[in-house]
Amino acid sequence: MYFSADGYLHQFPLEYCLPDGWSGKSFFRLTSTRLLTEHMSAPLVGPALLVGGVDYNNDSSVPSRGNDILALHFLREHNFRKCKYLPGSLSELEGIQAVRKNVGQEDGTLVGENATERAFVDTAGNYPMISISTHGVFLGDNHDMGSDIKPCLMDEALSSCALIFAGTNIHLADQDFDEHVREGVLSGREMAQLDLRKVGLFVLSACQTGQGSVTADGV
16 A cells, blocks of 8 residues: 655654554555656666765865755855764765675765765766765755745745755855855755656665655645
8 A cells, every 4th residue: 555644644654553454564655646657667786876974174076067056045044054074974884885795896985075966966867776874954944835836946945955065064164155066065956956767765864854844745
């Protein structure tokens, strides 16, 4: 059985509160029932892209355009503090490598100053499995969202949630930074523009990645 909870029922673990007579059934929660119409062909085999041990004070990539300027403004408006290095994220990456040592010869890794937004954007679509361990940000409750009667172009919520990559600290602190250049903040809007059709498993090991604003259309 596949189900998509409505309204605030999204916050209630329905799949763990089933009647005794349904004990032999399998239940799968969907963010939207429209997912039932999509053909999921991405296999859970092959190489994985692992991101961790991110250096937020350094960025090894060549500047590239295509930045979500609105996301940059939102973070600065909320006085987004400097990201501290997460030593546990590197340990997590190395732990996954240890488990996959016999099957992960082709795995890709983005670590330290090489864990840049540009590097991720350029390579993510080539891997059937992705694991990111970094800082996450959600400011969605403070910004307008799209709906059936509101054009999606007016939706600001996708620019108010993000994953943080290398170099973010120095770029956010630089008032002369070219806001059109990727600064290390991968917003939901930028993520939605990626071609991830090959990805079958995407793990977000970051704070605030399980949050969202509850609407009539879901979270």
